[in-house]
Amino acid sequence: MEFGIVELSRLQFAVTVMYHFLFVPLTLGLSILVAIMETVYVMTNRPIWRQMTKFWGMLFGINFVLGVATGITMEFQFGMNWSYYSHYVGDIFGAPLAIEGLMAFFLEATFVGLFFFGWDKLSKVAHLVVAWLVAIGSNFSALWILIANGWMQNPVGAEFNPMTMRMEMTNFFEVLFNEVAQAKFVHTVSAGYVTASVFVIGVSAWYLLRSRHIELARRSLTVAAAFGLASAFSVVLLGDESGYSATHSQKMKLAAIEAMWETHDAPAPFNLVGFPDQEARETHYAIEIPWAMGLIGTRSLTTEIPGINDLVATAEDRIRSGVIAYDALVEIRETREATDPAILAQFEDHSADLGFAFLLKRYVDDPRDATEEQIIQASNDTVPQVWPLFWAFRIMVGLGFGFIATMAYFFYRASFKGMNFPRPALHLAVWMIPAPWIAAELGWFVAEYGRQPWTVDGVLPTAMSVSALSMTEVALTLAGFVIFYTILFIVEMGLMLKYIRKGPYEDVEATEAWNKRHTDRLSGRRNADAITRPDATPAE
Amino acid sequence: MILHDLMSYELLRVIWWGLLGVLLIGFALTDGFDMGVGALLPFVAKADVERRVAINTIGPVWEGNQVWFILGGGAIFAAWPPLYALSFSGFYLAMFVVLAAFIVRPVAFKYRSKREDPRWRATWDWALFASGAVPALLFGVAVGNVIQGVPFHFTDDLMPIYEGAWYMKFIGLLDPFSILAGLVSLSMLIMHGSAWLTLKAEGKVQTRARAIGSIAALVAVGTYVLAGLWLAVGVDGFATVGEVVTDGPSNPLHSEVARTSSWLSAYADRPWIAIAPIMGIAGGLLTFLGLRAGREVSTLLVSKMAIFGVISSVGLTMFPFIMPSSSDPQSSLTVWNSSSSHLTLFVMLVATVIFMPIILMYTAWVYKVLWGKVTEEDVTDNSSSLY
Numbered sequence: 001m002e003f004g005i006v007e008l009s010r011l012q013f014a015v016t017v018m019y020h021f022l023f024v025p026l027t028l029g030l031s032i033l034v035a036i037m038e039t040v041y042v043m044t045n046r047p048i049w050r051q052m053t054k055f056w057g058m059l060f061g062i063n064f065v066l067g068v069a070t071g072i073t074m075e076f077q078f079g080m081n082w083s084y085y086s087h088y089v090g091d092i093f094g095a096p097l098a099i100e101g102l103m104a105f106f107l108e109a110t111f112v113g114l115f116f117f118g119w120d121k122l123s124k125v126a127h128l129v130v131a132w133l134v135a136i137g138s139n140f141s142a143l144w145i146l147i148a149n150g151w152m153q154n155p156v157g158a159e160f161n162p163m164t165m166r167m168e169m170t171n172f173f174e175v176l177f178n179e180v181a182q183a184k185f186v187h188t189v190s191a192g193y194v195t196a197s198v199f200v201i202g203v204s205a206w207y208l209l210r211s212r213h214i215e216l217a218r219r220s221l222t223v224a225a226a227f228g229l230a231s232a233f234s235v236v237l238l239g240d241e242s243g244y245s246a247t248h249s250q251k252m253k254l255a256a257i258e259a260m261w262e263t264h265d266a267p268a269p270f271n272l273v274g275f276p277d278q279e280a281r282e283t284h285y286a287i288e289i290p291w292a293m294g295l296i297g298t299r300s301l302t303t304e305i306p307g308i309n310d311l312v313a314t315a316e317d318r319i320r321s322g323v324i325a326y327d328a329l330v331e332i333r334e335t336r337e338a339t340d341p342a343i344l345a346q347f348e349d350h351s352a353d354l355g356f357a358f359l360l361k362r363y364v365d366d367p368r369d370a371t372e373e374q375i376i377q378a379s380n381d382t383v384p385q386v387w388p389l390f391w392a393f394r395i396m397v398g399l400g401f402g403f404i405a406t407m408a409y410f411f412y413r414a415s416f417k418g419m420n421f422p423r424p425a426l427h428l429a430v431w432m433i434p435a436p437w438i439a440a441e442l443g444w445f446v447a448e449y450g451r452q453p454w455t456v457d458g459v460l461p462t463a464m465s466v467s468a469l470s471m472t473e474v475a476l477t478l479a480g481f482v483i484f485y486t487i488l489f490i491v492e493m494g495l496m497l498k499y500i501r502k503g504p505y506e507d508v509e510a511t512e513a514w515n516k517r518h519t520d521r522l523s524g525r526r527n528a529d530a531i532t533r534p535d536a537t538p539a540e
Numbered sequence: 541m542i543l544h545d546l547m548s549y550e551l552l553r554v555i556w557w558g559l560l561g562v563l564l565i566g567f568a569l570t571d572g573f574d575m576g577v578g579a580l581l582p583f584v585a586k587a588d589v590e591r592r593v594a595i596n597t598i599g600p601v602w603e604g605n606q607v608w609f610i611l612g613g614g615a616i617f618a619a620w621p622p623l624y625a626l627s628f629s630g631f632y633l634a635m636f637v638v639l640a641a642f643i644v645r646p647v648a649f650k651y652r653s654k655r656e657d658p659r660w661r662a663t664w665d666w667a668l669f670a671s672g673a674v675p676a677l678l679f680g681v682a683v684g685n686v687i688q689g690v691p692f693h694f695t696d697d698l699m700p701i702y703e704g705a706w707y708m709k710f711i712g713l714l715d716p717f718s719i720l721a722g723l724v725s726l727s728m729l730i731m732h733g734s735a736w737l738t739l740k741a742e743g744k745v746q747t748r749a750r751a752i753g754s755i756a757a758l759v760a761v762g763t764y765v766l767a768g769l770w771l772a773v774g775v776d777g778f779a780t781v782g783e784v785v786t787d788g789p790s791n792p793l794h795s796e797v798a799r800t801s802s803w804l805s806a807y808a809d810r811p812w813i814a815i816a817p818i819m820g821i822a823g824g825l826l827t828f829l830g831l832r833a834g835r836e837v838s839t840l841l842v843s844k845m846a847i848f849g850v851i852s853s854v855g856l857t858m859f860p861f862i863m864p865s866s867s868d869p870q871s872s873l874t875v876w877n878s879s880s881s882h883l884t885l886f887v888m889l890v891a892t893v894i895f896m897p898i899i900l901m902y903t904a905w906v907y908k909v910l911w912g913k914v915t916e917e918d919v920t921d922n923s924s925s926l927y
Contacts, residue, residue, distance in 0.1 A: 065650040068603065069643040075613045079628025080635055084699050086628075090621025091880045095888055098618035101611035102895040107902075109607045113600035114906055116925065121909050161881070163789035165698040166621070168881040333696065336794075467629035468699060470706040477636045484640060488647055495654055 005474060009081045009466045012478045014448075016073050018441055019485050023067035025440050028142060028189050029196020030060045031108075031135035033227060035128075037220075042128045052216055053131075055504040056200065061116060062495050066488060068109070073481070081474065085455050085465035091168045092158045092175060093148050100144030108137025142189050150181025152456050153447065154249040160351050160459075162332045167459060179245045184447075187238035190231045191443065194403050195436035197228025198429075201410060203500055205429035208421060213503050218419045225410035232403040239400065239443075240296060247297040247305060250457060253450035255308045256386050257393045258293060259283040263307040267294020273394065276386040281309065308383055315356065316379035318458075322357030325350035326367050355459040362463045384452045392442040392449075399439040406432065544886035549787040550876075552885040556619045557862070557875045559892060561855045563615055567608035568729070568847050574602045576733015578645070578672020579726070581665060584737060584748040591665060592653060592919040592926065597740035599927040600910050602649060604903060609642065618888050622700065622792060622878040623862055630692055630702035631682060633710035638675045645671035653927050672733075673726065680725025683854055684718030684767075687803065688775055689866030694792050703867050717775060720767050727760040728847060731827055735843040739836040742913050754831040757846075761824035764850060768804075768817065771857075777803035778864040784876060792877045797869040806857050813856040819849030 034057050041049035075097065078086050086094075111133045118127055151158075157174030158167045169175065201224045204217035246254045255261075259276035260268065261283070270293040274286030297305050306314075328347035332339045359378040360367040370378070410429070413421050451457055455465045577598050585591040598605075617624040628635055644667045652664035691703040704712060734753020738746055781796040788794065807814055823846025830839030858864075860875040879885060919926055 061650065062654075065646045068606075069646045072606075072610060072642050073639055075610050075617075076628060076635065076639055079613075079617065079624045080632055081629070083625035083629035084697075086617065086625035087621050087698055087700065090617050090624060091884050094614065094618030094621060094624070094880070095884055095891075098611065098614035098888060099891045099895075101607060101614045102891055102899065105610060106604065106607045106895075106899045110601075110604035110899075110903055110906055113603050114909065117600035118909060119925075161789065164791050164881075169884045169887070172883070172887045467625075467632075468701045469629065469632060473632050473706045473709070476633070480636060480640065484643060488643075491647070491651060495651060498654075 005469060005471055006463050006466050008471060008474045008478065009469075010462065012081060012474060012481065013077065015478065015485075016070065016077060016481055017448075018444065019489075020067070020070040020074055021440060021444060022437060022489075023063050023070065024142075025192035025195035025436065026063045026199060027060070027067045027138050028192025029194070029227075029231070030056060030063065030199070031131075031138045032193065033196050033200060033224060034060055035131040035135045036223060036227065038128050038131045040223075042124050048215055048219065051504050052220055055216065056220065057115065057131075058499055059203075059496065061112075062492060062499065064112060066492050069488070070485070080477075081467055081469070082455070082465050083467035085460060088166045088460050088465070089151075089155075089158075089456055091166060092151060092155075095169070095172070096144045096148040096151075096175070100141055100148075104137050104140035104144060106137075108134050108141065111137065139189055142192070143185050146185040146188055147176060147178065147181045149447075150178045150184050151175055153184075153253075153451060154178055154180040154245070155456050155459050160354055162329050162347060162351075163336070165333075167456075180242070180249055183238055183241040183245055187235060187242055187443075190235035190238060191436070191440050193231035194228055194235055194407075195440060197224040197231060197407065198403065198432055198436045200224035201228065201406075201429045202431075202433035205421070205426035206500070207503070209423065209426050209430070216504055218414075221410065221421070222414040222419060225407055225414050228403070229407035229411045232400070232407045236397075236400045236404065239397070243296055244299060250451070251306055252308070252311050252382060252384070253389075253446075254297060255306065255311060256384050256389050256450055257446060258305075259286075259386050259390045260293070260305065260307045261309055263304055263310045264293075266298070266304045267291040267301045268297070268305050269293055270296065271390075274390070276390050278383075278386055308386075312379050312383060315382040316375060318353040318356040319359060319375050319378055321350045322353035322355065323360070323367050323370070325354040326357040329354065330368075355454070355456075355461065358461050358464050359453065361461070381453050384450055389446055389450050392445050396439045396442040396446065399435055399442075403436065403439075544883050547886060547889075549882045549885075552882065552889065553786070553875050553879045555889060556879060556885055557855070557859070559889075560616065560620065560862075561852055563608065563612040565848055565851050567605075567612055568851060569732075569844050570605035570608055571602070572676075572729045572847060573732045573736035574598045574605050575672040575676045576729040576731070577737060578668045578733075579676060579730050580733050580737065580749060580752060581669050581672070583752055584734075584745050586744075588658075588661065589916050589919055590745050591661075593741055593745050593914050593916055594737060595649065595652065595668070595927050596914045596919060597737060599649065601906070603646070604906065606642065606646070615888070619880050619885060620862065620873075620878055621880060622694075622698070622790070623873055626692055626700040626702070626873065627682075627863060629700065630690060631685075631709060631713065632702075633706075634678055634682065634713055637710075638678055641671035641675045649927055653923075672729075676729040677722040677726045680722035681713055681718045683725070684715075684721030685713050686863055687721070687771070687854065687858065688715070688717060689778065689864040689869075689872075691867040692865050693868035693871040696793075698791070698793070717767070717770055720763055720770065724760060724763045724767060724850065727756045727763060728824075728850060730756040731760050731824070731831075732843045732847060734831060735827060735840045738831060738834070739840050740914055742915065750831045750834065754828050757824050757828035757831065757843075760846070760850075761821055761828075764817075764820060764824070772802055772804050775803065776801065777805065778858075778861050778869060778872060779805075780860065780874065784860075786876045788876070790877055790879050790881070792871050792873055795870065795872070795874065795877050797864070797872045797874075799869060803857050806859070810856075813853070816849050816853035816856050820846055820853055821849070823847070823849055 034053055037049055037056065038053040041053055111130045114122070114130050115134055118130060122130065155167070156178050157171040158169050161168045200220050204221040204224070207213045207217035243254065259271055259274060261281045269288035269290045271283060272287045272289055274283040276283045291301070293305065294301060294303070325347055328343050328350070331343045332347060357367040359381060360370045360374060362381070363374040363377065364370050409425065410421070413419070413425070453461050453463065455462045577594055581591065581594055585594045648664040648667040648671065652661055652668070693701055693703070695701060702709065731753050734749040734756060737749035738753065741749065777800040779798055779800045781798045784795070823842050826842035827839055827846055830842055862873045862875060862878060864872040880888070
């Protein structure tokens with residue numbers, strides 16, 4: 001494949017979004033774990049829980065700030081690198097992004113400062129409320145981002161307007177309650193919860209292996225195992241729900257993940273492993289589980305799932321139909337309000353396939369001039385590269401089941417064996433820390449790479465979505481991002497490790513002393529002791 | 541979905557034009573003092589503890605303030621998609637520089653005081669300075685370019701094309717008028733940052749902030765007036781031609797636009813808009829007096845008034861133009877040809893009406909909780925938990 005502006009822009013998007021998603025899952029999960037810990041502190045008033053809240057809160061802060069910094073890039077690079085996309089679907093896609101800012105990001109960003117700076121200025125309960133608002137804000141953010149992304153996978157509630165040459169919203173509630181978006185939201189935040197749980201378990205295990213901060217580590221591990229177990233179940237179940245909804249909304253992605261070339265009699269088998277061959281359109285050495293695919297994908301024994309070859313044939317029909325729509329569109333653009341009703345009717349009949357005609361724009365400027373060969377080529381383009389999807393999906397699912405097993409084990413040890421963990425298990429927990437990040441990145445890879453060649457499935461091809469930029473510009477900014485991000489990553493990891501090594505920075509007596517002063521201050525009874533000592537959170 | 545028909549498309553467009561202004565002004569009023577403090581940092585604070593005082597005056601709030609910027613981006617995307625597509629890809633390299641600043645700044649706040657090493661801290665201080673001063677300058681430069689018109693056109697498919705070589709998307713922006721506009725915004729935000737530091741800091745930091753801020757206020761007023769005079773004689777304006785359809789489809793190719801001798805003819809057509817520049821100039825002068833007199837709360841308020849006046853004067857003067865094209869005036873973006881659909885504007889307005897008051901309420905509460913000065917004792921006593 002020729003490497004041009006489209007590929008370079010895609011590379012930039014992939015780099016920046018995958019980098020952003022190194023920080024997001026931990027923010028999603030750790031914000032809730034910290035809020036849970038603070039809740040226990042406020043309910044029991046035991047200083048260890050405050051210590052835990054502040055310690056994990058500190059790590060949360062180091063991570064959060066990079067999530068914010070890299071998220072800004074995401075909000076702006078649609079316009080920078082994908083300006084035709086922005087024009088074409090901004091009417092629908094922009095709304096959830098803006099509402100995310102209004103409803104979620106303002107909430108988390110405004111209160112996160114108070115979370116770190118407000119310990120001395122707020123009552124315990126007020127501070128707890130602040131912690132929960134940060135957690136809720138972060139998670140609402142994910143909701144709106146996934147509504148936007150869900151629409152790219154399954155563009156409902158919108159139609160093409162020939163007068164404005166773009167997609168326009170027809171029903172906000174369809175966009176909002178898009179089944180793909182809802183399943184993806186729960187799947188994604190659950191993945192974040194699993195990530196944070198694995199992180200907390202891993203760091204706690206590291207302390208236990210070194211016999212440091214044992215009280216803090218055991219309790220943290222227990223909370224994280226319980227939270228992580230529920231989340232690991234949720235992430236797998238909702239992943240399955242995503243697969244089910246893909247059966248009717250994203251047939252090609254599903255078939256590609258499955259390396260299912262031919263339509264199989266219902267119920268189709270599931271390829272456990274195998275070696276997909278894109279050229280020959282078959283999968284070598286496949287090990288099949290009979291019926292499994294049919295059951296997962298359709299939840300029935302009689303519904304067929306179309307294979308890749310049949311889907312390519314459908315795409316070819318839709319390209320031909322799209323060209324008819326395009327022909328009418330050109331006429332409408334010329335004549336505007338005075339358009340012949342017959343032309344309008346022609347457009348109406350075929351407008352759903354307009355996006356397929358745009359697939360031809362890779363080969364010809366005017367889709368109406370396309371040759372037979374180019375139409376065949378364009379219909380073959382609708383098949384994404386199968387083997388990366390096939391394997392990425394299987395590794396992700398394997399890790400998912402691995403998380404369930406690990407979490408169940410730690411939960412069992414914590415609940416029924418008196419928080420006594422064998423050393424090999426603790427070692428495993430430390431080594432497992434990167435695993436949820438791998439699973440999360442692979443998950444996004446499957447979702448986005450599996451949608452190619454489209455940015456918006458069936459509506460707008462990726463090749464048409466880019467800005468009119470030169471290679472130099474995009475290469476320059478890509479290099480800039482890579483340099484920036486690499487430096488920031490090294491700095492972040494350095495600080496993270498420094499603060500994990502250092503451990504919780506306040507001891508229990510100091511917390512109790514703070515607790516007493518704080519209570520006195522809030523009730524307005526400043527005694528001599530409080531005046532001679534600084535009214536402050538105890539330092540190291 | 542018929543509720544949206546309750547409000548006319550025309551009215552919704554005007555409201556969203558106003559909200560665009562509200563977002564830009566909200567950003568300048570809140571994040572503006574963060575950028576100002578960043579730009580002032582090396583000059584108002586010399587010793588490490590002074591630096592930390594200055595940084596911690598904005599420490600707990602910059603994150604929330606920065607959301608105005610992000611929300612601005614999101615709202616332009618949702619309400620004015622062609623503007624979003626065109627301006628972000630057109631000002632490509634300048635946009636990247638701004639982005640870089642907004643990526644580095646949060647990290648600099650958070651990480652600066654996490655190590656004792658003076659070199660580490662000096663590096664981040666430099667980052668805070670640059671990430672405050674550079675965007676403050678570039679925002680004005682961008683406005684200067686928009687006022688003069690930007691070289692772009694739309695293809696038949698409505699693909700926005702910014703004309704000229706790639707490096708012109710940065711160097712080409714730096715013409716004399718735009719640099720002057722950049723100086724207006726830079727000095728204005730330094731003035732605003734000084735007003736904030738006057739309120740939140742004491743001692744040497746406050747004294748220096750007042751001294752620099754009062755100069756910045758005069759510079760802001762001077763450059764603003766100069767830019768106004770320049771507009772009167774040296775910059776051509778734009779005007780719509782013929783009957784303007786205010787509720788038609790958002791297609792920039794459907795309108796007719798001509799050049800006029802000056803933007804300032806708007807003040808003859810709508811004399812009441814003169815209130816905006818008057819507020820800008822008066823606000824700047826009052827800030828100067830307030831800083832000299834050492835008033836704290838009222839100085840911040842008049843500084844806000846100045847910013848409000850200056851930014852709204854640009855929008856009001858150019859109305860209905862949002863982004864005129866210098867090379868192909870027909871492609872110019874106006875309030876009437878570059879909005880989202882009727883339904884989307886309505887849905888977004890409902891969301892804004894619900895959430896904006898809530899945001900303003902809790903933001904006010906957070907500022908109230910954090911009310912009071914940041915002192916050197918605060919910083920030394922909370923060395924590990926503050927920035």
